[in-house]
Every structure is written in structure tokens, then in C-alpha cells.
Amino acid sequence: MRNPVNRVLLGLTGLALIALGGTALAAGLGASVPSWWLFSGRDDVLLSAAERTRWRDEGWWWPAVVASLAVVAVLGLWWLLVQLRGKRLGTVRVGDPESSVLLRGRALERVLGEEVESVPGVDRATVSLMGRQDAPRARITLTLTPSSTPSGVLTEVTESALTRAGTSIGTPRLPALVRLRAHGRTHRVR
Known part of the structure; x- marks a missing residue:
């Protein structure tokens, strides 16, 4: 709308x-x-x-x-x-503009969520994609384990999961807003 x-x-x-x-x-x-x-x-x-x-x-x-x-x-x-209401992305354009393919946004959210949850120190992850088809942004909420270090988890998520997700859809990087929840507190990181 x-x-x-x-x-x-x-x-x-x-x-x-x-x-x-x-x-x-x-x-x-x-x-x-x-x-x-x-x-x-x-x-x-x-x-x-x-x-x-x-x-x-x-x-x-x-x-x-x-x-x-x-x-x-x-x-x-x-x-x-x-x-x-924030507009959730329905599809993501993958590849160069001449020969691109549309990927369901929920599929990319699910894969990115599973990859982020596999990072050591992450207990749970919720991922939603916003923005435009050709310029998606991720909104990620991470619930950390009590023994994890937020900076180490954030570094691992940005260097591995977000970089791979950006590479897989053909963008140099996937911008993200990451919310860290640790010990009942929430911290925002851009």
C-alpha cells in the first residue's frame, strides 16, 4: 500500500x-x-x-x-x-538485470535464518527481508546463548552468513539491521 x-x-x-x-x-x-x-x-x-x-x-x-x-x-x-507495518519483501531479484531470476523472499529468509542459527553462540534467529527486489535489506533478531560474546557472534554473522547471502543473490553485500538479545536485554547494531 x-x-x-x-x-x-x-x-x-x-x-x-x-x-x-x-x-x-x-x-x-x-x-x-x-x-x-x-x-x-x-x-x-x-x-x-x-x-x-x-x-x-x-x-x-x-x-x-x-x-x-x-x-x-x-x-x-x-x-x-x-x-x-513494515513491508516484507515477497521476491528477490537474483543475478544481473539482463538475466535475473525471482526468488521467493521467504525462502531466502529461511535459508539465511538456518545459516545464522548455525553460528556458535546463537540460540535462535529470526530473519525478515525488507526493501526492494533489487536492493533487499535484512532485519535479523538473534537470541544469544548465555556463554556467547556478542561481538564474536556479530562478526561471524556479518562475515559469513550475510556475505554468503549477498553473494548468492548477486549483490556485493546484504545490508542488515541486527538485534542482539542476550540475557534478557536487546542491543541494536547496524
Whole structure:
């Protein structure tokens, strides 16, 4: 969902809300606004008393209002969660641009995870790929054994597993964010 259409929709929605709020604020403060605008003066309201109470006695009115507001709220929350979620890479382009092959991102994550878990001092590893098909980045969370040294594990992971993974997909190196968990504490290393 993080594409140009989404960004344009977010931008237009933001501009519309800023314009509506700004002119409502300007009209409320007594500034002059165009005659065709929704608000014409300091004492003007968006909906008059007659417009607000017009449908009040109808049996369908309040359920329709509550249902539509609930749908808008759920869609807004869904959109927000999609924006906050990191985009996991579905496929990775392997090889040079002229003769490349697409590899499933989950397959590379699984292989890289198994290789990282084989490093001495690593108890468990979780790997996820982010970024673009032609420029992937790895996010690795390592749970270390109590007797391991974080610097030694990190050196082994970067020099062996990440170098081999980068070589296998045809990039000089595979950038990674490595999170080390040792003795209940978390440390980030880029």
C-alpha cells in the first residue's frame, strides 16, 4: 500500500482537511471568506438546527449513522496499520538485470535464518527481508546463548552468513539491521 497512489490520496486528504479546518477557523475568527464557502461568518454553523433534526424521528437514522461511522473508523484504522507495518519483501531479484531470476523472499529468509542459527553462540534467529527486489535489506533478531560474546557472534554473522547471502543473490553485500538479545536485554547494531 506504500505506492504513489497511496501517497497522493494521503496528500489530497490532508490538504482538504487543512483547507476545511483553516477556513472554518478563519470564519470563526471573523476573517472574510468567499461567499460560496460553507461558513460565512462568526456565528455560522455547518448544519442548521433544522438540518440536524430532520431525520431524527426516522427509525433507520441512528443505526445508519452509527454503522457508517463504524465503517469509516475501521477503514481508517486499517489504513493506519498498513502504513505502520513494515513491508516484507515477497521476491528477490537474483543475478544481473539482463538475466535475473525471482526468488521467493521467504525462502531466502529461511535459508539465511538456518545459516545464522548455525553460528556458535546463537540460540535462535529470526530473519525478515525488507526493501526492494533489487536492493533487499535484512532485519535479523538473534537470541544469544548465555556463554556467547556478542561481538564474536556479530562478526561471524556479518562475515559469513550475510556475505554468503549477498553473494548468492548477486549483490556485493546484504545490508542488515541486527538485534542482539542476550540475557534478557536487546542491543541494536547496524
